[in-house]
Amino acid sequence: MLDMRLYSYIWKHTRMQQAWILVIVALSMIPYFMAFNLPKDIVNGPIQGAGFETPDATQVFMRLSVQLPGMSEELLLFPGIPLDRLGTLFALSAVFLALVIINGLFKFYINTYKGKLGERLLRRIRFSLVDHILRFPPSAFKHMKGAEIASMVKDEVEPLGGFTGDAFVSPAMLGGQALTALVFIFVQSVPLGLVTATLVGLQVFIIPRMRRRLLVLGRERQLTTRQLAGRVSEIVDGIGTIHANDTSNFERADVAARLGRIFTIRFDIYQWKFLVKFINNFLASLTPFLFYSLGGYLALKGHLDIGQLVAVIGAYKDLPGPLKELIDWDQNRQDVEVKYQQVISQFAIDGVMEPEIQAPLANPPALEKPLAAVSVGVVDEGGGTALERVNLSIDPGEMLAVLGAAGSGSDTMAEVFARQVWPSSGRVTAGQSNLLTLPEAVSGRSISYAGAESYFFSGSVLDNLLYGLKNTPPKQENPSPHPMAAWQREESRLSGNPDYDPEGDWIDYAALGLSGREALMQRVYEVLDCVDLTRDTQDLAIRSTVSAADHPELAAKIVAMRSLLQEELRKRDLSELVVPFEAEAFNTEATLIENLLFGRVRPPAQMADILADDGFFQRLLKSTGLFERFTLIGLDIARTVIGLFVDLPPDHPFFRQMTLMTADDLPTYQALVQRFDNPAAAITDGDRIMMILLAFEYIETRHRFGLVDEDLMAAVVDFRRTFHESIPEDLLHMIELYNPTRFMDSGTLLDNVLFGKVSEKYRDGADQIRAVLISLLHEIGTFGEVLNIGLNFDVGPSGRRLSPAQRQKIALARALVRQSDYYVFNRPLSTLDSRSQERVLIAVLDRWRKTGQRPGVLWVLVNPAVARHFDRIAVFSDGRLVEEGSFDTLLERNGIFKDMIGS
Amino acid sequence: MLLNDEVKMLRQVPMFSGIAAAKLKLLAFTSERVAYRGGEVLFHQGEDGDAAYVILRGQADVLVNTPQGEVKVAELSENSVVGEIAILCDIARTATVRAVTPVEALRISKENFCKMMMDFPEMMFEVMRVLASRLSQTTAELSAELAESRKASAQGAH
Structure with missing residues (x-):
């Protein structure tokens, strides 16, 4: 605590x-x-x-x-x-x-x-x-901004660490030094000692009091900057909403106003700070003034000898230093004390769970049965009633469908069972115990939850799928660890941190009824199939860039697959969907630069580097006359694009469809075109290169400006031949040449198998090819490896690199991979179309029937018709449970349920 | 077919005929050029509508699933627009469109179509005009049908 x-x-x-x-x-x-x-x-x-x-x-x-x-x-x-x-x-x-x-x-x-x-x-x-x-209790998070809390943990407590070491040592040392000097002065002359003590006392009394206002200001500044951090993160998270509502200027105004407030506070701080400094310095120099005048007077009158006066002045030299440091230390003390209390007050929230509830348990007991809501009421933040005195139980092995429109209480019911929302009145019980007082090791493992919006942690798809299994701290296998590890462990103990190894294996296979990692992967594959994710995972895989060094066997197989794929496509009469790379032919679906190089630029190299001044590539372009031709093509493209887009605002969505130029480039090219049109203007090679870079990205079949003819195609292929014959070593590091017998590290798996371009024309082409490709992967036995590559796909922050449907399916899969007594699903598939929703639902229920696992299920449904797959149905309306019974009984009852089905 | 040719084709489509060439060119440029072979499907009934299609070349059938099986309700040829209703009112596709001969089409995504209408009110007006005339045509057909069936039932009563 x-x-x-x-x-x-x-x-x-x-x-x-x-x-x-x-x-x-x-x-x-x-x-x-x-x-x-x-x-x-x-x-x-x-x-x-x-x-x-x-x-x-x-x-x-x-x-x-x-x-x-x-x-x-x-x-x-x-x-x-x-x-x-x-x-x-x-x-x-x-x-x-x-x-x-x-x-x-x-x-x-x-x-x-x-x-x-x-x-x-x-x-x-x-x-x-x-x-x-x-x-924290779940309700606490409704008031919190993640970035503010993060900045407290990260920045605001930072000075506390620096202060800790000085908390007792500094006052002892500085106080001792100041006291010694003062005592020495007293010994030399009591009147001078009294004068010194008075002035020092004054200084020690006044300055910290004056500085207190600085602390208040500092606190204000801390609050406003923290809020600024919160706002900035809101802007980042809500950027889509800001664009959609054209409120960017409103946000600007808000941020500017906040910065203004910080500025005002800061300015106030400076004024006070330097006033305090002035008074402090004045008091400090007042003492020597009194020494000289009063001490001199006493010496002249013979009450004090000169030697003593000199000794007092000498001793006084040692006083201001420690004194000033002591005052500074005191200010620092108050400052960190305030910071500490600031932070602590944010964390002093009612209803924080007892640490025992989350303590790790090696073999948690099973949840008692049944799971029941007893007279549960939930009042939401606005004071509205989300649930009112609901009694509902789920028996083990029972499949319960929950229906009701959004806001009817159906969602809240599921959230209450999943402990996402705590009841305001009544309670949820498991057998005789209150669900909320049970250790999370029991409730969290016995109840799996997937909602419409589940959070994704950064990492791979697999990390997220297995996240729900990481319940058991890994055993410390090594009794005599490496000295460094032992030291680390000792240090965590001294700071009151647990010393579990996050890199260890947190999965308790035995508790899952599995023999080990391999069996777990089998279960993962099975669940992927069940929620219709296998295809998505394969898609992720074939769009992943894989290096041959990491997967040498796969790379070899992929290269071998190239001819197989072509043959298969021919067999299925699909060959026109792919335009393969051929050393002696222009590929109409590839960009001009891809055709020139017959390869691609290896990241992190960039085309502009390769085209750099007077390099081999540029010289070759010039000697073949292509430099001039591409400049003209670029100029044509620039004219056309400018003509098309010039009237559109820079944030117009059409710009996103334009691969040749961004909205920011447009004015640059406008100016360039004017230069080219002006006969008097001196046009540099740099200008020409700008145009050439534009031309390089051009694909005739996509952009359809009519700029590439047979003659140009032939010239490009000729160029390619010369280029390949004389390519210098350093360029080979920047360009990966297409080679039918080599794996391309810079391409995706799909690029590698196709060894060509999918024709832009055929809308379904990519889908059909993927189907062929996946069946081929099955045949040559690389299916598992490919799936694993897909599972290693990085989901991005909050899973943003996945589609909403993929996110929902993965969240559902994450729950299904677990072995729980109860599963609570809260519209888990709402972004899927209704046919897919039903398909997945049936697959999930079937899987349980097949494996003999008979969990209790509470499923909040979007489509009432699929409720027929469930044993019992609970219908919610206005926060109340209004109907309950089997599909057929409810249908006979002529109630809300019948209306739902009818509509 | 080049961008400029596509613009010429678009001009012959009633919905786009009143729109300036420069804007049509932008529409064509931001749209995808797609091709289907005979027998391939542009879209299925029941799918979410995410684009409208302008047939540039070839023929396609509009088919509706009924309890009695697939029924052909219309034929599409060059310069026809299809699928625009689904993207205007956010409903699932009401019919399946299948290429009869090899078809080339311009696929105008929902986002672009709507954005064009927002940016160029004259286009919105054209779309409204076409839809309204289609509605009045349908209404006329329906009342004719109704009159017919009333007549038939009246005759049956005799």
Whole structure:
């Protein structure tokens, strides 16, 4: 649990270490003061000659003796070595050097230790914060912005770590120094001591109070910047909505206003800060003024001797430094205290789950039966009633369909069973126990949930599919781990972090009834089939770029498949769908540059690099006359495109369909075309290259401007021949040439098998070819490997690289891969068309019948007609359960259900 | 067929005949040129409508599924527009369109079609005009049919 005050938190977790560091600091004072005294000894002794009045005089060096109580003589520990003047000089200098090193080492140790202390505490705080987030009740998240919370965990607690090391050490050290100086002044002269103490007291009293306003401002600044972070992330997340509503300027205004507020606060801070600084400096210099005037007066009157005055002024020199640091430290203390409380107050939320609920359990007991909602009511954020006194139970093995329009309570019911929403009244029970007080290891594993919108974590499709299985912390197999790992483990313990290995295998195969990883993959394939994802996964695979080095066998098989595919297409009368790459022929479906190179640019190289000034490629283009021809083609393209698009606003969706030029390029090319049209303008090769780059992306069959004729095609193929004969080594690194017997690393699997281009013309071409390709992959036995490549597809942030339908199917699959007693599905397939929805639903129910697994199922349906596949139907309306019974009984009843079916 | 030829073809389609050539060219450019071989299907009845098609070359049949099987309700040839209803009112395809001979068509996506109408109100007006005339034609046919059937039933009563 987090303490409300930073100091008690620091003390609770680091008191032993704080005490240790204080002892070390005290010890470090000894060599520190010795080093202070030494220069005086060196100067007075060997240099100025005190004690070395005669040339052969010696001094005893390093004599150590102790005066013991009750003994008249000293106990001699070390008799010392007699040394002459030079010898003493070097010996004392050597001691000085040694003290410098010892001081340095002390400093090194203390700083490292303080740093470590701070980092541990920071780690502890951050972990506790995230731990809290994981235990928040679901309703808490309705008020939170992810980015704000993230910036608290990431940035706002950061200074706490730095402060921890100084929390006790600094005041002890600085206070000690200031006190020593003050006592010294008192000893010299009581009136001057009183003056000093008064002024110091004034300073210590006033300055922190004045600075308090700075802290208030700082807090305000922190809040506004945090809100700014939240707004920026809202803009990023809602960018589509912003564009669609043309509210970008509204967002700009909002951000500008927030920045203005931050500016005002900052400006206020500066004004105060420097005012405080001025007063502080004034008070600090007031003291010497009083010393000179008052002290001088006292000395003149004979109450104080000059020596004492000089000593007081000397001692005072040591006072402002520590004092200023102490005041700064105090400000820092208040600052971090405020920051800490700020953060903590955000995390002090009612209803945070007890840590025991989430504690890992090795062999969680099964959920008691049945699962039942007992008089459950849910009041939503706006105070509206989402559910009202609903009693509904799911028996083990029973398939329950839930119907009702959005907002009828059907969705909420499912969310309540899945613990996504906590009931405001009543409760959900499993047997005799309240579902919410059961450990999540029991409830979370016994109930699987998939809703219409499920979250996707960054990673691959497979990572997301298996996410629901990662319930069991991996065993620590290695009793004597690598020293580094052992150290890591010890450090996590010291910061109160768990030391589970996230890279380990978190899947408990035995609990899933599986023999191991391979059996699990079989289940994954089976579930993919069940939710109609196999095809999507294959599609992802054949569109993935795979390197031959990672999959050498597959690459070889793919290359071998090229001729098989062509033959198969010929057999099925589909050959005109693909235009294969042929070394001696122009490919009408490929871009001009692809035709010139007969290959493609290897990322990260870019076409502009290859075409660079006076390189081989450019020279060859010029010598074949293609440089000029392509410039003219580019010019034609630029004219046509400008003519088509010039009147459209830059964010017009039509620009997205245009592959040749972006909206930003348009003005550039407009200016270029004007230059080309102006006979007086000097046109550079750079201008020409701009046009050529435009021409390179042109495909006659797609763009249909009528710019490529037979003659040009022949010239391009001729160029290709010369190019290949004389291509220099460095270009070969940037270009991957098409070779019918080699795998292309820069192409997708599909590109590799096709070794050609799918004709743009045939709309269904790609689909038909894919079907042929997949059946071929089956035949040559690479199906599993290809599926695995698809499963390794990176889903992108929040799964954005997948289609909504794919996301829903994967979320459903993620639930199905688990082995649960209950499955709660909340319109899990709403983005699919109704035919596919029913197909998947039937496949899912059939799979359970086939495997003999008889879970309890609660399925919120979009289409009431499919309810006939279920044992029992519950119909919701206005937050109430209005009808309940089997398909046939409800149909006879002439109630809402019959209306639903009828409509 | 080049972009300019497509524009000429589009001009002969009543729905587009009143629209300036430059805008038609933009429409043609942002549309896909697609080809189907005889027997291939442009779209199936019941699918979500995501595009309209302008037949540039070839012939196609419009087929409707009935309990008695597939029934041909219309024939399409050059310059016909098909599938625009589904994208205008967001309903599933009401019929299947299958190529009889090799067909080349311009596929205008829903997004582009709607955007064009927003940007160029004259096009919206043309579309409305065509739809309205089609509606009045259908209404006329329907009332003729109704009159016919009434006559038939009246005769039957005698």
